[in-house]
Amino acid sequence: MAVSSHITVIGVGNEFRRDDGVGPMVVARLREHAAHGGLPAGIRLVCSDGEPGRLIGLWEGAELAVVVDAAHAHPGHPGRIHRLELDGYKAWPAGTASSHGLGLGEAVELARALDRMPRRLIVYAVEGADGSLGTGLTPAVNAAVEPLTERVQQEIARHLARPRSVRL
Numbered sequence: 001m002a003v004s005s006h007i008t009v010i011g012v013g014n015e016f017r018r019d020d021g022v023g024p025m026v027v028a029r030l031r032e033h034a035a036h037g038g039l040p041a042g043i044r045l046v047c048s049d050g051e052p053g054r055l056i057g058l059w060e061g062a063e064l065a066v067v068v069d070a071a072h073a074h075p076g077h078p079g080r081i082h083r084l085e086l087d088g089y090k091a092w093p094a095g096t097a098s099s100h101g102l103g104l105g106e107a108v109e110l111a112r113a114l115d116r117m118p119r120r121l122i123v124y125a126v127e128g129a130d131g132s133l134g135t136g137l138t139p140a141v142n143a144a145v146e147p148l149t150e151r152v153q154q155e156i157a158r159h160l161a162r163p164r165s166v167r168l
Helices: 018-035 052-059 104-113 139-161
Strands: 007-012 044-048 064-071 081-086 120-127
Touching: 007 018, 007 052, 007 139, 018 044, 018 064, 018 120, 018 139, 044 052, 052 064, 052 104, 064 139, 081 139, 120 139
Parallel strands: 007 044, 007 064, 064 120
Antiparallel strands: 081 120
């Protein structure tokens, strides 16, 4: 497989707050796939607590950054996956709620203001049911992990298949 040095996947969350750990769980699954040759070499797989400065540092310089995070929705449908693709012209959607006080939305707007956005930013948000202290995902969110892992792998494959001039 081709080397992909400018792709970063960031799992945002806290594995000790139940469903908030979905981002790190997807990154763990991707690491398993990478260990068995299921991902191209050079993809950066990292976890973050969602603090805006750290997120910006993790995605800065990436051609493609994929962020996986838990989200709250009202009314909620635990396990439902939302996909947002943010380019240089789109603002962070109003009313979007992360499971963190400050986090992804603020990071996007700050990175845009500082000209530190990745070339492409794709966000996968998974609706959670339980953000209380404890480990382990609820059944509905756990059921979303494998399909979401596959979707992230497909995002990477589509990105790598794009002509080089489009990826720059």
